[in-house]
Amino acid sequence: MPGVKDKVAIIGMGCTRFSEHWDKSVNDLIVEACYEAFEDAGIEPKDIQAAWIATAWSGELGRTLAYPLKLNFIPVTRVENRCASGHDAFINACYAVACGAFDVVLVCGAEKLKDTGLPIPGDYNPTTLYTSRVDTGYLPVTAWAMFALRYFHHYGIPIEEGRRILSKIAVKNHFNGYLAPKAQFRRRITLEEALKAPIIAWPLGLYDCCGIADGAAAAILVRADLARNYRDDYVLVKGVGMSTGVYQGQIMDDFPLAYIEENFRASRMAYKEAGIENPRKQLDLAEVHDCFTIHELVIYEDLGFSPRGKAKEDVENGTFELKGELPVNTDGGLKCFGHPLGATGLRMIYEVYKQLQGKADQRQVEIRNQRGLTHTCGGTPIDAQTAAVAILGLRGV
C-alpha cells in the first residue's frame, strides 16, 4: 500500500496566539495564521492550488477559508472531525499532494469558541444520533472522569495517588507553556496548586482540564521533490494514521475503559508507514491530545511510549518532561497552549516543525532522531472517537 512517506513536505507554517481573542473574529484568526504561513513559505496566496479548512463549529463550507483569504475559486474542503479536524484536514491534503493531484496546497485549522462557550450540539450530548433526547447528556470532562475512575480501578491505583500523577502532568505542561509565547496560559503551577484546585468532575480538577481558546494555525504543503525550491529546512511527512471507534466503550459489556483503542490503532498505522518500531527511542518529541490530564496519561500507553499500566512510573521519573527521555507537549499542550478544536492538530504540527528546524527557543529539545509525532483525538472515551497521528521528520530518516 503506497503511503505518503517522504512524498509531502511542509514548507511554511503559521499560528496565531491561542487565547481569548475577544477582539478578533474567526476571519481575523484565519488571515493571521495563513499569512504567517505564506510569508514563512515565501509564496503568495495565488500560488495555492487547493485548500482544506478544519473547523468543528466555527463555519460551514469551504467559504470559511476562501472568503477571508479571497482564494481564487480553487477547490476548498471543509473538514469536521471534532478535535481531530485539524489532523484530518492535514492528512487529506497529504493524500492529495502525494497522489500528484496538486503541487501546492494550504491547510488551515481555525476555531472561535469564546463568543459562545463550547457549543456542543444537542443538550451538550455528543450522542446526537438520537433526537428523542432521552439519552443522558454529558460533557467531555464527565466522560473523561468516568474513564479516569475506571482506569485507576483497573490498575488498582488509589484515587488520591492517581490524582497526584495527573497533577504532575499538569505541572509539566504548565512549565512548558510558560516558555511558549503563543500559549493561552503562561504561568507555572505547583503540584499543590493543582491538587487543591476546584473539582470539575471527580476525580478531575481544574488543572486537569485544557483551556478553551480561540485560534488558528496553517500549513503550506508541496510535493516533496519541489520542496527544495522553497527552503532547505523543509519538514517531511513520514507517516499518518487515523482510526474511528464504534461506541465500543458504551455498548460492549466487556470493554475495559482502560485504554483508547482509537489511539492505539491510529498510532500503529502511522508507525508502520514511518518505519517506527520503538517510538520512545525513535522520536525526539511528541505533541499529544491532553484535553484532560488522564488522556495524556493513557496516551503514553496507547502510543507505546510506556507499557500498559506503567505510564505512572514514567511520569514519576520525569520521562516526558522537557529535558526527559521523550519530551511530550513541549509547547504546553492543549492544557496551556489552549484548545481551539479545529486548529489544535495544526498547532501541534507547527510546534514539531519549529522544533525540527531548531527554532523553539527556550523549549528547544535535542534533535537526535529528526522525528516528531503529533496526535489528536476527538470524542470521548465512552463514545466513538476519531484519533489521528502525523509523524514529521527531516530529510534522510
Added chain:
Amino acid sequence: MVGIVSYGAYIPIWRISRDLLSKGAPGERSVAGKDEDSLTMAVAAAQNCLKDFDRESIDGVLFASTTSPFREKCAASTIAAALDLRRDIFTTDFANSLRAGTSALKAALSMVKSGMARQVLVTAADCRLGPPGSVFEQTFGDGAAAVLVGMEGLIADFEGDFSITDEIYDVWRRDIDLYVNSWEDRFIFLHGYQAVLSEVISGLMKKMGVEPKDVRKAVLPAPDLRRVMDLARALGFDPKTQLQDPLIDNVGNTGAAQPLMLLAAALEEASPEDRILLAGYGNGGDAFIFKVRAEIKKIDSKWRGVKSYLQRKKHVPDYATYLMWRKLVLTPPPRVPMSVSYPSATAIWRERKRIYSLHGVRCKVCGTIQYPPQRVCIKCRAKDNFEEVGLGGRRGKLFTYSFDFIRGNVPIGIVNLEGGGRLFLELTDVESGDIKIDMPVELVFRRLDLWREDGIYGYFWKAAPARD
C-alpha cells in the same frame, strides 16, 4: 372465581420530615423524587406486582390517579409500554376522583368476571399538591400500588362489592387549580367522608350478610388518623386490631393510590381465610370484600407490601429542595449556549421500543447483547441478524460513574447488566457519597428533567441502587 393474583406497593425513597413543613408537626411523609411522577410510580408498583409472573395473559392495564402527568394522553398506554406488555390489550385511565383506584379495581373485576379479559393490571398512583404551608401539604404522601386481577392462581377471592354515588364539594381541584381545595373541616367529615363511607360499607356488609367481627382487616381510606379511627369505630370495628394501619404517620395520604396501597399492606400480613374489607372514597364510595386463600403463602411479599419500603428511606434535606422538585420554585436552566435541542415526538415514536420497553438486541450469531439496538453487530459485524431483548427492570453492576456539574452534579454512570449488555444512564435515588464502582444497581423508569420540553415529558430508564 375472580380475585387477586398479585399485588405490589411502591413508596418513593424520599421522605420529608413534617417538622420542615410546619415546626413541630409530627412524623414524615413520602415525597416523589425529582424524576418521579404518578406515571413512573405506577410503573414501579406494577413491576413489583408482576415480579415472578408471566405477563402474557395480561389483557388490560388501568391507571388510576388524580395527578396524571397528562390531561390528554393515556398514561396507561405508557405504563403498558414500560412494562413491555402485548399490543393487543385494553388500556385506559381512571381520573378525577380519589376513588379512581377502587373504581379501576371494580372495572378490572368486572372485565375478568365477564370474560372480556383473562388478567387486568390495576395501577394507582398519586402525587397531589397541598398549598404551601397548608395542612394538606403535611398530610399528603406520594406513592403507588398495583393489583393484578384474574381468574387463576388467586391469592384472594373477590366475594362482593357495593358502590354509591354522591354529589358534594369536599376536596376538589378545578381544571385550573394546581393545589387541592377543601371546604370547612367538620362539614366535609360529617356529610362527606363519614356519611358516604358508612353508607357504602354498611350497605355492602348488609348485602353480603357480613358482621364487623367477620372482617379480619378493614382497609379504609384515611385523610388523617383521627377520622379513620372514628369511622372504624362507628362501623363497629376495633380500630386497634381490625383497622389496617393507614400509614399516615410515616407515608401520608396517597390519594387515589391509598386504598390499593393499604390493601397491599393488608395482603402482605394476611393469613388464609382472612376476610379483607376494602373501601374507596371520593364523590361516592366503592366497597369490596375479599377472602384470602392459602396460596397467599406462596407469594414473595418482600417489595410487594409496604414493610420493606418503610425501612428504605432517605430524607429530603430542606423545604427548598422539595419546592424545586415539584417545580413550585423554578431555577433557570444552565447556560450552555447553542447547545440545547428539543425532543422530537417523531423520534420518540420511532424509538418507542428501545425507550419505553428498553429493548436492546441480542446478536443471533455471537450472542452479544447490545443497547441501543443496532443494525450491524458491534462484536462480529453480522448484519440485521438480531432478536430483541427487553432490559427494563434488570439488575446490574455500576462499571464507572461521574457527575454532570452543568446540571448540578447529576450522577451518571455505565452499568453492566446481569445476563449481558451495557447501558449509559443517569443514576437516581442515590447520594453522591454512596456511589461506588461495582455497586449493585437496578433499572427504574423515570421522568427526565429536560431543559426544553416543547410540551413533551421525556421518560426513560435510570439506574438506582438495587434493593436487596
